[in-house]
Amino acid sequence: MARIVVVTSGKGGAGKTTTSAAIATGLAMRGHKTVVIDFDVGLRNLDLVMGCERRVVYDFVNVINGEATLRQALIQDKRIKTLAILPASQTRDKEALTPEGVGKIIEELRKDFDYVVCDSPAGIEHGAMMAMYHADDAIVVTNPEVSSVRDSDRMLGLLSSKSRRAEQDELPVSCHLLLSRYDALRVQRGEMLSLQDVQDILAIPLLGVIPESPAVLHASNSGTPVIYDEKSEAGLAYGDAVARFLGEERPHRFLEPRRQGFFAWLFRKMR
C-alpha cells in the first residue's frame, strides 16, 4: 500500500523543496517506485531542483481539470527509472487545487507508486492544506531558529487536526522532524538553537539533522538533488535520513563541530 509523505514546514525557505527532491530521489535509488508532486501552484520550483524544467508540458492543474492525463503530465526522471515528477502549474491560481481533484489524483498515484512525496508550499493557506490533507507521513522541515520552530509547531497542530486522518478519526499522521541548516559550531557558541532546544518545543521523532552546506545551492543550480553529492555532508545526511525513514538505525553524524587539523584550517584561511 502506497505511503503519502508530505514535506512541510510552515516557514518559507526552510528547505522543503530541497528535502522533497533529496528524499524522493533517495527512496527511488533504493528501488521504491516514487513520485514527487509540486503543490506550489504559481511559484513552482521542484522542477528546477529536479533538473526537469525543460521537459514540463502538462502540470498538476491540467490533470485536475481533465486537460491532460496523469501519464501525460508525469515526467520520468532521467537518472533513475523508478522516479517520476508531477510539476505544479506556473500560471494558474491556488484555487485550482480542489480537495476532490487532488484526492482523485492521489488515489490514482497510489496504485502505481510505493511513495508519493508531496512538496508543500510555505504557509498554512490553501496550497499547504491541500498538500498535507492526504498524508500518511509528514516530514516537518525546521531550521534551528525561533520563527521556524514556531511555524513548524503550528503546522504540527494542523496536521493533528485538519488532515484527512484526523477528520476521519484514523491513526494520526506520523510526523518526523528534519532539522536543516544546522551549524554545529554556532550551536556550540550559543548563537543558534540546539537540537534539544528544538525538540523541547516540537517533541516529535527525529528523522535527521542536515548541516548547513554550500552543496545545497550548487545542487539546486545544477538541477541535481543534493543526495547525489556524496562528498557533501548534506548529501550524506539526507542519505542517512532516507535510511531512517525506511526503518534502519543510523547514528546522527553531524551534531558535533568538525575538528579541523591545523593544516586544513591554514589552507582554508589562505584560500
Added chain:
Amino acid sequence: MHPFELKGRTAALTVLRLATSQLAHIEAGLAARVESSPGFFKNSLCMIDLEGLECPEGSVSDPGAVDILGLVALLRGVGIVPVLLKGGNQNQQALAIGCGLGAVQDEPPLARLAAAAPQTTAPAAKPTCLVVRQHVRAGQRIYARGGDLVVIGSVNPGAEVIADDSIHVYGALRGRAMAGAQGNENGRIFCQQFHAELLAVAGVYCTSEELDPALAGRQVQAYLQAEQLLIESLEAKSAA
C-alpha cells in the same frame, strides 16, 4: 448545549447623586445639560444615589421626599436608563423595584454584580476537569468550560489554555494561560516550568515582560489576591 454564556464584564455606570429632592430643580438641571450636549445622556446606564441627601425630614434635602416614580419617568424622558436605586427608605426601594430598577443600600462591588447573576439561573453545574494528554501547539486554543484544565505535556509558545476554574500544566507553560475565565477570582494557574507569554486570572493579566526573571523555568503558581495577580515559586524556600 447550554442556552447562554455568562460573562463578567464591567460597564460604565453613571451615578446620579442627587443634591436636592425637588423634581423641578432636577428637571431643570437635566434640561440644561441636554441643551449643551444633546446626546449626552442617550442610553447611559444610571444609578440613582440618594445618599447625598441626609438632611432632616421635611426639608428639601430629605431623601424620603424624592418622588421615585416621577424621577424615573424624568430620567427616561431624556434617554437615561436608570438601573439601580441606592439608598432611600423601604417604600422608595419598593417603588424602584416596581419600575424595574434594582435597589441596594450599599455600593454594590463590581465583583458581586457579576457573581449575583449566575444564582438566578440554572443550578450550578458539577465541577469538571478537562484532561489533555498532548502538547498544546502554537495556534491551538483549549477551553475547559465550567471547571479545571489539566495539561499533561507542554503548552507551546503561541498556544492558549483557558479554564473557568484553574489550570494545571504538568510540563512547560510557554504560551498564554487564562484561569477564572468567567470571573472566578479563585482560579489558579500551576505549572512545572514557567515561561508563560501571558497569565490572567479573572481578567487581571500580566505579560512576560512584567514578570520576575528569577521565576523562569521554575515550578510556579499564580493567583489573585486583592485584585493583584501574584506569581510565586512552588519550590520550598531554602534557608537564606
